[in-house]
Amino acid sequence: MVSTIHWTEGHTSRSARWHSESGVPLPRRTVVADDRTTAKDAYRQACEGTALLWQGDYHNARQLLQAMRRRIPRTPSTPTVSPSGSFHLHRRDSGHRARVLGKLLVLLDDDYTLALHRAPDVRRACLEAYGPPKEPREPTAVSLRELLGVIGAHQWRSKGIDVPALGTRIHPHYGVFAPTRGEYVDLVSQTPLPPAPRRHPAATTAFDLGTGTGVLAAVLAHRGIGRVVATDISPRALACARDNIHRLALTERIDVSGPTLFPEGRADLVVCNPPWLPARPVGPLEQGVYDPDSTMLHTFLTGLPTHVRPGGEGWLVLSDLAEHLGLRTRRQLLDAIRSAHLRVTDRIDTKPRHPRSQDTTDPLHMARSAETVSLWRLTPAP
Template sequence: MSTTPTISWSEDGSARPDQPTRSAHWHSESAMPPPRRVVVADDSTKAATAYQLACEGTALLWRGDFHNARQLLRAMSRRIDRKSNPVRPDATAAESFHLHRRARGHRARVLGRLLVLLADDHSLTLRRAPDVRRACTEAYGPPRGDRAVSLTELLGVIGAHQWREKGVEVPALGDGVRIHPHYGVFSPVRGEYVDLVARTPLPAHPRTAFDLGTGTGVLAAVLARRGVAHVLATDIGPRALVCARENADRLGLADRIEVTGPALYPEGRADLVVCNPPWLPARPTSTVEQGVYDPDGTMLHGFLHGLADHLHPGGEGWLVLSDLAEHLGLRTRADLLTAITTAGLHVTDRLDTSPHHPRIHDTTDPLHSARAAEVTSLWRLTPD
């Protein structure tokens, strides 16, 4: 018996038991449970009605024009903004962060209740709907019957497909060279951490390197382009493993980059171990957020405590980490230094850089003060 969750609804909106119902598989990348009540919505549905139903927990299965669905989503979003409570002026940085996350979670839940139905070939049978079959196959794999997803998730799938086609330019790899992220894999749009790895002096004659949590494989590619003969790249995410392999092939580096997993550390030792863990010790709410949030700093501590046992004599580890968590009151610098010392490691050098992304200039962002003060560092570590 299949354990795949499903949703059910009546096309005429009737809840009478004698009326026929339809059902479809339910899918949510953020692990939202299937809605208990689903009603049909179309071009005649008012934004106020949709917003009220969604706030009450009722999902709306869209049967109208695709572009009108997007307009309805924007109208619901505006209502959330008008009713949301701003972060208190007297709140601490940590309180502001948690209030901000709570507000974003509420927004995601409400907007996530506007649903669309993908047919058994991943097509979207709505007026003026784009062809989403390829994008959905890339994100979800081969189709397996009708599938209901939130419109917000589908728009993310479409956007990810466009990024995958276009790619992200990475100057550290050369003029015009691009990395192509897959859906659910963190994109290297913030280049400061890549530049740190590209300009930090390498240990003497490194022949082997590990890139832990490789994601798109961008840091593995930088190391290979810098002359490391064999780079072993790991990740715990199946999508990341496929993505990193494809990027290594695309860049002509498949003979120097070996992608393996799911694991943090591979077997054996290396001359250099690089790790760019998620920067914020909090719980992710979706696959994509796993590139930003690391519950309890699990990956950070796993890297630190495993480093000495995976280095050749004379080797070193590079920890690439933002101090945003420190400015948000989620971790202190003393916490980080204690974790390094407890792992039997010594800091030999630290290189810093400031991010240049647009959000540091957005004064309406409730986390603006923390973002404006952020510094990203590459910590060079060796065993005691």
């Protein structure tokens, strides 16, 4: 069913298709806003649930969005709040900020043209994120905040992200987790291979579960693994991985399969880098960060014994940030490994290098500064 927003210009009623990648429901009320709209009025109406359809200058709309952001109060951190409490307050504040800022809308024409003064050409970016315009062709209303994300994703996709372990760049697509945190890539690149792949890499098979951009599959092929099967449950990720594998001229060595987690058969090495935080994502764009009830983690652990060849290994790449936030304990992780009839043969640790780990203004700074990223080497228990 197509959702439609309605508003009035002068004495004329107008409508447009409503679109939200995060699944935000249809605004209850929509009014027109332009260069005369103040941040105070825009913020008040947005907090009341009213959407503002912008018809002024594009750059003024961006400035208004920033002014509205500055008006949103943040819950002050306090030592009396537990780590998990701080996380949930942070999630609550993030959700409120997204709801308020998401009320500033823009209108895309039926070919994704943004017909605002001084607006950039966003047609290619929207085509990459949203796909071909839907029939019947009609204008579409989206939040400016989402559109800015679409534009940023297009720039990343065009420019790519440097991956030193590959000596080249990976090009993430909109809505696909980008390899901006290089420590987990380095762990897969530098950890010694299991005996069989180490002796005869060209004759071995590896699985990369939840491949995303395909970066870890490419790293495994770069290390000499003869055949890599990369899987994901996200159609966006599958398209992104195929695009990157093609760019890297690895299509003869890497098969991209899905939507599924485990492919058929067994492998000498099974690698999985699941989302690190056991919380519920708000919309599909957060699925690379949050794993509700650790579902993907447990699916990987329970399925590993039947998908790894004798003498092979499973590599679980996981941060302990969830432990520092009080969302999962180390005992729960170890119990899950044992319950899956697996044993830990080794663990290689590294510290994060991303800027947020050093940002003392981050409400989760204490947990982030203590974070360790680990590669757990797992084998079926005897």
